[in-house]
Amino acid sequence: MAALRFANRSYMGLAAAFLLLFYSASPARAEPPVYIKPLVVAVVLGENSEPYLEFIHALRDNILKRNVDLVVVDDPAKPLPEADLVIPLGMKAAAAVAAGKAPAVLNVLIPKAGYDKLLRDFPARANSKTFSAIFLDQPVTRQIRLIAAILPGKRHVGVLFDSIPKDELAQLRQQMSRYGLNLHERVISPALPLHEALQEILQESEVLLALPDSTVYNSSTLRNILLATYRSGVPLIGFSPAYVKAGALCAVFSMPTQVAGQAVLSIQQFWEIATLPAAQYPQLFEVMVNDQVARSLGLSVKSPAELHNEMSALIRRAP
Secondary structure, three states: OHHHHHHHHHHHHHHHHHHHHHHHHOOOOOOOOOOOOOEEEEEEEOOOOHHHHHHHHHHHHHOOOOOEEEEEEOOOOOOOOOOOEEEEEOHHHHHHHHOOOOOOEEEEEEOHHHHHHHHHHOHHHOOOOOEEEEEOOOOHHHHHHHHHHHOOOOOEEEEEEOOOOHHHHHHHHHHHHHOOOEEEEEEOEOOEOHHHHHHHHHHHOOEEEOOOOOOOOOOOOHHHHHHHHHHHOOOEEEOOHHHHHHOOOEEEEOOHHHHHHHHHHHHHHHHHHOOOOOOEOOOOOEEEEOHHHHHHOOOOOOOHHHHHHHHHHHHHHOO
């Protein structure tokens, strides 16, 4: 009996050792997955325009497989959903959202002048690291590089404006001088209406640079401005594809899809450190040329691809 009890104890010991070895060799049971709450981003449309819809489609494509829930609000008058970040498209939506209580706002497809106005109208937003923008317009240096690339022999550039901040005007003068260009300015006022200012500036200038000033350049004035520049043989440099199609010689602009890609980087930064990048101009850009206008003005101009490459080279050489 003693021997039998010994044998049983030995068997039990071997069994225990085997079970210990089995479980120690088996893979550890997987812990239950940890789900991180998705970042909720609400996009607010100022209107159902094609550029805004194109931006939304590109944004949705860019955030696929990211932990982001995208909500679209088609009217800025509608109540906003609960969202971590709100992206208003255009000034109408931007003004409505800025007046509300959205915790973080990335304004997109608005001009720099419009963004500056938002900061004046809503001073509580001015020093916030969660209120920013990607501008609609291009940096003036990029427009000047376009002039230097497409019209290398021209030296006298005219601009018309209703109002422009002194620092921006100083930068415009400085950059013009840097590229060997002479700036001619006219300020629209009751004493100098648009028609008279336009005639004066065309007499002094070899090229007219359109600034995104809605008082000067709008749907009711553009046709007359284009006719006057054409008759004077002075090409107009626009700031959108619509201007080139209407009769401007060329324009530099950013596609909504390019701006959407830049917005994704801002969303990523907000996701990581809960702050937005400082307000910025579009990083990527395109060039469009109206060949028919160029031929009518007797100009031999480079292709859009050549102009883009030359402008990029000028950017790389800039100090």
